[in-house]
Amino acid sequence: MFNLTKTHEITVDTVIFTIQKDKLKVLLVKRANEPFKGKWTLPGGYVKLSETLDDAALRVLKEKTNIQNLYLEQLYTFGNPLRHPSARVITVAYFALIRSDDINLSFDKNSEVTQVEWHGVYNLPPLAFDHKEIIEYAVKRMRERLEFCPIAYQLLPQKFTLTELQKSYELILAQNLDKRNFRKKFLSADMLKELDEYTKSGSKRPARLYEFNKITINSKRGHFFS
């Protein structure tokens, strides 16, 4: 099937959040080519004819940042005809939260990227295209999701303390939470398994470690910290 007219192009873009040094961060790559050469953008790329959108998002993320094995949730499709300066590019945006330890950021040779880096969400550099808008939308959606299901578990190691969990909520929601209410809510929600292990004192009193109950991670209904 030949197509001799100008056509739509379809890309996927990924908004990957993490927490580093007590800051909420998002992963950006620096463009190697025009348009917007040298500008920061979200990791993204063209969808192949034979792959699903989800697969495209995973592949592109792997090529441009070396991140893999994660759950990407579809966020929104941005299709303003003017969002790309020279072509009609419609992009399906995805988002995810991950732990940034034990990840080695890197990129394939042909990935049109010259740099990969975490940037504070509240302190973004100038971004190409409409990627600032996409990130803001992703932050909004992440907060909404957090009220219903404990997606913050994706940010934490398997075993974590309640203080670490609370900290991740506070950074995402950009507000402080009451320690006693936070713990009461989580402990009564039956989502955590209390372990008989403790942090090996980074000085100060050791804290008890918990794990998420895998079964309840995605099935939990009800509000969390509106």
Place this chain on the structure above:
Amino acid sequence: MFNLTKTHEITVDTVIFTIQKDKLKVLLVKRANEPFKGKWTLPGGYVKLSETLDDAALRVLKEKTNIQNLYLEQLYTFGNPLRHPSARVITVAYFALIRSDDINLSFDKNSEVTQVEWHGVYNLPPLAFDHKEIIEYAVKRMRERLEFCPIAYQLLPQKFTLTELQKSYELILAQNLDKRNFRKKFLSADMLKELDEYTKSGSKRPARLYEFNKITINSKRGHFFS
């Protein structure tokens, strides 16, 4: 810019709900052409290069069903490579609720449609492509939205009774609600304006009429009937 290879095609599909004869219904059109000639599908069509996705959805809906002047909310983008039998077609789905009175369904001559009709959501005919899945997803999303904001107002005339409002909630959620709790919740939510008008007796006791307070329609937070 010429493109000599097979390409992605981009469509929009719209899932339009209404209530008719105490049933939740969705609008379907019958296809005039292959593939799936003669099958029912959602009203949908190709996105033009110069229009936004939202505009494309509005235009296509107008062409294929004559419905206009409504708010379409983006639902999800479906991009499985096998969802269309002969091409790679990615579709951005939209949904809306409308009142079906005072609408004259019809379609443009070149709209590739031979029929437009409301169908019960729980009693769908065989559908082309993955449109059954899209409708199911739209129903799920509509229910989630209803818990937060009173989108049912789009189904009702400007002036309505509390019983009509409750009925629309019950049909969307597919469950019965307590009359006193329903009324208490809505009246205390400060979303309705109580009018000094009553239904002119379709027999039985006249019912008071209400209007939505325009200001609060989309700003209201909090759960509605989980």
Place this chain on the structure above:
DNA sequence: GCAAAAGTGTTCAATGTACACCCATGC
């Protein structure tokens, strides 16, 4: 012994839920 983070309960307000009878009208 003191600095630092961990851990712990109660009270009050608001919201959700269950539930049954009287009212106004048309016929």
Place this chain on the structure above:
DNA sequence: GCATGGGTGTACATTGAACACTTTTGC
């Protein structure tokens, strides 16, 4: 006068929000 749908209030349980002190450890 009776059948039909309209309209109303209370008691109880659950949830959310505010709030301060004791415990354990490393140094």
